[in-house]
Amino acid sequence: MNIGDKAPEVLGTDQDGKEIKLSDYKGKKIVLYFYPKDSTSGCTTQACNLRDNYEEMTKRGFAVIGVSVQDEKSxxxxxxxxxxxxxxxxxxxxxxxxxxxxxxEKKMYGRTYMGTYRTTFIIDENGVVEQIFTPKQIKVKEHAEQIFAFAEAK
Known part of the structure; x- marks a missing residue:
């Protein structure tokens, strides 16, 4: 997925088994953030940063949706x-x-394994990807601020 690409209509199912679709978020920009694993330190820090800035995000017209490969129970x-x-x-x-x-493929401590690259996509009101934050760009302690800076620069 690249900037300018249309995101899929059906994104998946959430923690309650509810189907999440782009059309559920008409008129909003979506912060679709992919993270490696529930309850790990970096992922918790990132999620809490987005939580702590959630009110401001919604005021600015953003909806936040997290994605990882863990199941609904997790x-x-x-x-x-x-x-x-x-x-x-x-x-x-x-x-x-x-x-x-x-x-x-990811590498950590000399070990190679398959996993999710921490990446955030900003999807505009028309379902088009307008920004991508790559793993090297994302600062988990200030991710919301990075999103606000992008929005202000537009």
Missing amino acids: HKKFIEKNNLPFPLIADVDKKLNEAFGVYG
Whole structure:
């Protein structure tokens, strides 16, 4: 998925088994953020940063949706533990990760494995990708501020 591409209409199902579609967010920009794993330190820091700035995000016309490959049960725990006000898509079959090109080989501590690259897509009101924050760009402690800076620069 690149800037200018149209995002898929059906994004997946959330922690409650509810189908999430682009059309559910008419008139809003979507912050679709992919993260590696529920309840890990970086992912929790990022989710809490978005939570702490959620009110300002909604004021600015953004909807926030998280995506990882964990199941609905894991997402429910993560949401409850961190009081997250936005849905998390359970992409257990990795279809959305693969459609957005954020799943692949990773290396950590000399080990190679398959996983999700922390990536955020800003999707405009027409369902078109207008910004991509890559793993090297994302600062988990100030991710909302990065999104606001992008919005202000437009």
